[in-house]
Amino acid sequence: MKLKKPKPTNLRFLFLIGAIAAVAFTSSCTPKTAVAGTNMITAEHLAQGKVIFDNTCGKCHDLPNPTDHNAQDWVGIMNAMAPQAKLNEKQHEMVYNYIVSVKK
Numbered sequence: 001m002k003l004k005k006p007k008p009t010n011l012r013f014l015f016l017i018g019a020i021a022a023v024a025f026t027s028s029c030t031p032k033t034a035v036a037g038t039n040m041i042t043a044e045h046l047a048q049g050k051v052i053f054d055n056t057c058g059k060c061h062d063l064p065n066p067t068d069h070n071a072q073d074w075v076g077i078m079n080a081m082a083p084q085a086k087l088n089e090k091q092h093e094m095v096y097n098y099i100v101s102v103k104k
């Protein structure tokens with residue numbers, strides 16, 4: 001009797017685990033998809049990036065033109081310029097995403 005495990009319960013349990021994993025997987029992917037689309041958080045994020053860009057990136061030189069470089073080049077430029085502009089990680093990310101969004 002003890003060897004006969006209640007299979008339906010096990011299956012339901014496994015299904016539950018699978019469902020949780022699926023939900024976790026889906027929601028972990030959602031932000032990445034959302035960046036490409038339009039939602040409030042992204043619009044706000046980009047707007048903040050633009051404000052930071054406008055206010056800090058024209059201090060030492062003319063305000064750069066976002067369309068002068070491709071997204072790949074901007075990674076390196078921002079890695080060099082974010083410390084110059086004393087941006088924190090979040091600000092760095094917002095400015096980068098703003099710059100790249102202008103290009104599209």
Ligand code: HEC
Pocket residue numbers: 053056057058059060061064077078081082084085086087095
């Ligand atoms: C503290 C001064 C300072 C600030 C603030 C600053 N930069 Fe610069 N930037 C420089 C200097 C100096 C150079 C030239 C350095 C070089 O060519 O190595 C430069 C060069 C550049 C270039 C040309 C790079 C190339 O390879 O052609 C770009 C684009 C640029 N900055 C973008 C930005 C952006 C975007 C910001 C805001 C996040 C910013 N900079 C903020 C000092 C600054």
